[in-house]
Amino acid sequence: MQTNFSARQLRDPEIAEAAAIIGTCVHYGFCTNTCPTYVLTRDENESPRGRIDLIRAMLERGGAPDARTVRHLDNCLSCLSCMTTCAVKVDYVHLIDRARAHIERHFRRPLADRVLRFLLAKTIPEPKRLLRAMQAARFARPLRGLLPVRLKAMLDMVPDRADAKILAPQVFKAEGMRRKRVALLAGCAQQALSGNINAATIRLLTRHGCEVVVAQGGGCCGSLTLHMGREREAKASARCNVAAWTREIEGEGLDAIVVNASGCGTTVKDYGHLFAQDECASAARRVASLARDVSEVLCELGLPVQVATRAWRVAYHDPCSMQHGQRVTREPRALLAAAGFRIADVPEGHFCCGSAGTYNLLQPQTAETLGRRKAGHVASTDPDIVATGNIGCIMQLRRYLDIPVVHSVELLDWATGGPRPPALEGRILREPAQEKSVPGAPAEGAANDIGIW
Amino acid sequence: MNAPAKAFDDFFSDIQSALGADAVNRSDETILRYGENTMPGGDRPPAGVVYPGSTADVQAIVRAANTHRVPLYPISTGNNIGLGSRSASSAGQVVIDLGRRMNRILEVDERMGFAVVEPGVSYQAMYDELVRRGDKWMLDVTSGPPQGGMLGNALDKGAGYTPYFDHFGFSCGMEVVLGSGEVLRTGDGSLDRDTLVNWHTSKYSFGPILDGLFTQSNYGIVTRMGVWLLPRPPVVQSFHFAFPDDGDLEEIVELCRPLKLSNFVPTLFRVANDLYLSGSEGESPDYRVSRGKRSLPDDARRALREKVGVGAWNVSGAFYGPSAAAVEPMIQRVRDHFGKSGKARYISHDEAKAIPPLQVSINAFSGIPSLGELGLLKWRPGGGNIWFTPGTPMDGRLANEFQTIGRSIHAEFGMDYMVMNVCGPRFARGLHVMTFNREDKDECARADACYRKLSESFASRGVFVGRAPLDYHAMHMGQTMESFRAACSGIKRALDPNGVIAPGRYGIA
Numbered sequence: 001m002q003t004n005f006s007a008r009q010l011r012d013p014e015i016a017e018a019a020a021i022i023g024t025c026v027h028y029g030f031c032t033n034t035c036p037t038y039v040l041t042r043d044e045n046e047s048p049r050g051r052i053d054l055i056r057a058m059l060e061r062g063g064a065p066d067a068r069t070v071r072h073l074d075n076c077l078s079c080l081s082c083m084t085t086c087a088v089k090v091d092y093v094h095l096i097d098r099a100r101a102h103i104e105r106h107f108r109r110p111l112a113d114r115v116l117r118f119l120l121a122k123t124i125p126e127p128k129r130l131l132r133a134m135q136a137a138r139f140a141r142p143l144r145g146l147l148p149v150r151l152k153a154m155l156d157m158v159p160d161r162a163d164a165k166i167l168a169p170q171v172f173k174a175e176g177m178r179r180k181r182v183a184l185l186a187g188c189a190q191q192a193l194s195g196n197i198n199a200a201t202i203r204l205l206t207r208h209g210c211e212v213v214v215a216q217g218g219g220c221c222g223s224l225t226l227h228m229g230r231e232r233e234a235k236a237s238a239r240c241n242v243a244a245w246t247r248e249i250e251g252e253g254l255d256a257i258v259v260n261a262s263g264c265g266t267t268v269k270d271y272g273h274l275f276a277q278d279e280c281a282s283a284a285r286r287v288a289s290l291a292r293d294v295s296e297v298l299c300e301l302g303l304p305v306q307v308a309t310r311a312w313r314v315a316y317h318d319p320c321s322m323q324h325g326q327r328v329t330r331e332p333r334a335l336l337a338a339a340g341f342r343i344a345d346v347p348e349g350h351f352c353c354g355s356a357g358t359y360n361l362l363q364p365q366t367a368e369t370l371g372r373r374k375a376g377h378v379a380s381t382d383p384d385i386v387a388t389g390n391i392g393c394i395m396q397l398r399r400y401l402d403i404p405v406v407h408s409v410e411l412l413d414w415a416t417g418g419p420r421p422p423a424l425e426g427r428i429l430r431e432p433a434q435e436k437s438v439p440g441a442p443a444e445g446a447a448n449d450i451g452i453w
Numbered sequence: 454m455n456a457p458a459k460a461f462d463d464f465f466s467d468i469q470s471a472l473g474a475d476a477v478n479r480s481d482e483t484i485l486r487y488g489e490n491t492m493p494g495g496d497r498p499p500a501g502v503v504y505p506g507s508t509a510d511v512q513a514i515v516r517a518a519n520t521h522r523v524p525l526y527p528i529s530t531g532n533n534i535g536l537g538s539r540s541a542s543s544a545g546q547v548v549i550d551l552g553r554r555m556n557r558i559l560e561v562d563e564r565m566g567f568a569v570v571e572p573g574v575s576y577q578a579m580y581d582e583l584v585r586r587g588d589k590w591m592l593d594v595t596s597g598p599p600q601g602g603m604l605g606n607a608l609d610k611g612a613g614y615t616p617y618f619d620h621f622g623f624s625c626g627m628e629v630v631l632g633s634g635e636v637l638r639t640g641d642g643s644l645d646r647d648t649l650v651n652w653h654t655s656k657y658s659f660g661p662i663l664d665g666l667f668t669q670s671n672y673g674i675v676t677r678m679g680v681w682l683l684p685r686p687p688v689v690q691s692f693h694f695a696f697p698d699d700g701d702l703e704e705i706v707e708l709c710r711p712l713k714l715s716n717f718v719p720t721l722f723r724v725a726n727d728l729y730l731s732g733s734e735g736e737s738p739d740y741r742v743s744r745g746k747r748s749l750p751d752d753a754r755r756a757l758r759e760k761v762g763v764g765a766w767n768v769s770g771a772f773y774g775p776s777a778a779a780v781e782p783m784i785q786r787v788r789d790h791f792g793k794s795g796k797a798r799y800i801s802h803d804e805a806k807a808i809p810p811l812q813v814s815i816n817a818f819s820g821i822p823s824l825g826e827l828g829l830l831k832w833r834p835g836g837g838n839i840w841f842t843p844g845t846p847m848d849g850r851l852a853n854e855f856q857t858i859g860r861s862i863h864a865e866f867g868m869d870y871m872v873m874n875v876c877g878p879r880f881a882r883g884l885h886v887m888t889f890n891r892e893d894k895d896e897c898a899r900a901d902a903c904y905r906k907l908s909e910s911f912a913s914r915g916v917f918v919g920r921a922p923l924d925y926h927a928m929h930m931g932q933t934m935e936s937f938r939a940a941c942s943g944i945k946r947a948l949d950p951n952g953v954i955a956p957g958r959y960g961i962a
Contacts, residue, residue, distance in 0.1 A: 024834070026491075026834070026835060026836025027489050028491065028534055028830060028836060028838075029486065029489070030532070030534070030827065033532065033575070042483075042550075043482075043483075044480070044482035044483050044485075045482055084824070085600070085824065087827035087829075087831060088830060088831040344585070345584050345585075347578070347581035348578070349581070381585055449589075449684075449687055450589050450684045450685075
């Protein structure tokens with residue numbers, strides 16, 4: 001796509017980067033087929049290439065964008081499905097983030113929007129605040145009928161019971177010989193919503209010979225605020241993590257920085273880009289190079305023989321941040337299969353479940369449509385359990401499914417000696433089948449043979 | 454067909470009344486984007502887009518088009534990149550986007566091994582459904598876009614690589630809305646009964662075989678089609694051979710022919726040259742230097758081969774079986790066979806998995822849609838892409854002659870020779886990918902001239918193309934004998950008397 005930025009505009013490295021990205025889009029249109037908002041609406045401005053065109057016009061013009069442009073860009077899930085499909089690999093993620101930062105700087109949203117976004121940005125990244133907010137929301141439920149649509153949707157999203165566990169900075173010793181020393185991103189919202197994910201991760205890693213450090217000074221990765229265009233706040237959070245992990249790297253050393261919320265993992269792996277023009281660029285690149293999804297680290301370590309056969313049918317949902325952002329799809333399946341579970345792939349797996357960070361709070365209607373669509377596909381695989389790798393997806397899927405939804409590490413922990421995941425407590429599961437399967441790699445003489453081989 | 458503006462307004466109004474307001478899209482952005490394509494001849498904005506949800510809706514659209522004399526242009530999923538994308542035969546036609554709503558898998562018969570699909574069902578959607586059902590059945594896929602439509606591909610005579618590679622050949626039973634608005638069922642579906650037992654299992658019962666009339670034609674809009682499925686083998690084990698020199702194509706073709714005549718190798722052979730495989734791995738290393746004015750020099754081509762780990766020509770095929778051990782003796786026989794040449798470097802299945810363009814072959818042989826080959830579209834910047842698809846008999850000497858002619862014409866126009874010959878027992882289809890900078894007028898004109906000269910040159914030696922970019926449909930139809938053209942026009946008049954369906958597509962007005 002040809003652009004028309006002035007020489008003065010192009011002296012700004014951020015605009016120069018955006019112009020270069022826009023220039024790579026040639027409108028093949030593959031992205032439209034896999035973009036959830038385009039598929040739902042058939043509106044070109046709700047497609048990646050349409051949005052790229054809107055971003056081009058917005059940045060070329062400079063200053064305050066029009067409300068229509070903002071609406072179409074707000075509607076983007078940042079699921080990055082388009083980046084997987086794009087034949088020329090347009091770097092859409094950095095373009096949409098740049099656009100969002102521009103909107104945040106130059107566009108004055110209606111008061112209600114501003115207040116809502118401010119509250120979300122100040123609450124979700126702070127687990128203690130989030131816990132208090134959820135408590136307040138539960139008290140406010142009787143007033144639900146009086147609330148505007150978005151607040152209603154938020155209220156509906158607050159779980160009846162949260163399994164909160166907020167980790168203090170500390171070191172968890174490896175069981176047996178230490179094979180790796182890793183830092184764990186304890187995260188923000190996840191700690192308030194599902195403390196067992198971190199607990200299971202720590203049990204799994206220590207059981208497999210990792211010393212696990214929750215570093216002093218670490219916190220939210222910055223992902224939520226970054227995708228809201230609040231770049232300054234995102235960088236402030238991220239900078240704390242870079243500093244905290246750099247101290248560990250330069251101290252006792254780190255073999256990896258483990259992230260168990262894939263939305264966060266995508267952002268941490270991209271710290272090098274976030275701080276490209278910053279004085280901590282070098283440290284950020286080093287941190288990013290050590291960032292791993294927990295499944296990647298566990299695959300390197302290898303699971304021991306499981307203590308119990310857990311051959312339940314598990315539908316594995318690929319979070320967008322995992323499949324499109326990090327391209328990590330093989331590892332969780334391999335681990336779950338190694339632990340004895342039978343994996344079912346979910347049809348239309350490239351599609352977002354509608355969670356997408358704060359998207360289901362800010363765009364509840366589209367999020368609900370996508371959530372129900374995803375739930376239908378998940379249910380069609382007739383699973384006993386649904387596993388995934390991102391807290392946002394877990395919360396979203398739980399709203400629309402009557403099947404227990406857990407993080408993969410909770411199942412892996414359970415299969416290797418840990419407790420039953422809280423989401424499975426009180427649930428009666430079907431008697432598991434005996435055979436196991438590995439998707440994409442049928443065992444020889446496989447169970448899927450129709451009887452001729 | 455030049456309908457006045459009022460006719461279009463009345464047409465769209467009728468469609469909105471019959472199908473609902475959201476069945477019509479005439480926004481500026483939609484018209485702009487649906488007109489875009491990758492060919493040298495420029496964009497062709499439609500008059501608007503309509504979204505039917507059923508065969509009855511398609512009938513309503515066709516009848517309204519007859520009433521108002523408005524030209525239509527049906528698309529399935531619009532992924533026909535390099536051959537026309539979603540753009541119509543000419544500007545101002547109304548695109549019928551069948552993919553938005555008519556994307557249902559109507560039936561999967563796991564005893565008889567067939568599926569019945571609407572036009573919007575993509576390879577990925579069908580694959581997902583088969584996996585969901587236990588992965589017992591395999592669909593033949595292309596190595597193109599996973600979101601490409603099965604039905605549209607079959608009707609355009611598209612193909613894959615497994616034993617069920619011929620997508621039209623392995624389709625069975627269609628439902629078609631003719632240009633008159635009437636519905637036709639082909640094959641055993643023609644029986645005038647409510648119960649149709651053999652519609653999607655038998656092609657050749659009483660009466661003429663009409664199905665072929667709806668491939669590469671504009672006689673009707675196919676709204677439903679049966680597709681046969683292959684039982685998924687537990688193991689797909691591929692084999693690959695890299696040859697060092699361009700001229701090795703002759704020997705390769707001679708080596709492949711007996712293996713296919715006997716069907717000892719169940720898949721087709723993918724015989725791809727260095728640039729076809731390396732081209733998906735990044736932009737041409739020479740493009741920014743030469744500004745796209747020349748073919749990639751030989752030394753750069755050699756360097757690229759070494760970087761990617763492929764040869765000047767590369768052969769890929771696969772065996773199916775119950776286990777790797779069971780197919781190993783067959784792979785050994787093929788190795789012995791190719792070993793006779795003394796030039797073939799064997800690349801095993803496991804080694805190939807680490808070479809992305811060979812993994813594309815493995816996916817194709819395994820019936821798994823994949824994105825890898827789309828990388829060919831970024832070989833040169835600027836979004837231009839057309840495919841030239843001549844064929845050659847499986848005669849090594851002839852294949853090499855065509856290679857020499859093709860290389861020389863590509864060099865003459867500064868294009869890169871990126872070719873894969875898909876080899877069967879007697880015939881190979883040569884997929885020539887021309888990626889060019891559509892934003893550069895000179896390069897665009899050279900791509901166009903290159904295509905035209907290739908077409909003329911091959912035709913003068915008795916070779917016709919298979920699928921063709923929309924820009925060249927009229928030219929190719931002009932290469933046929935007069936009675937063929939007259940027959941095509943006669944059928945058009947019989948089935949679509951007002952000529953409302955895709956006038957000009959495939960050169961049939």
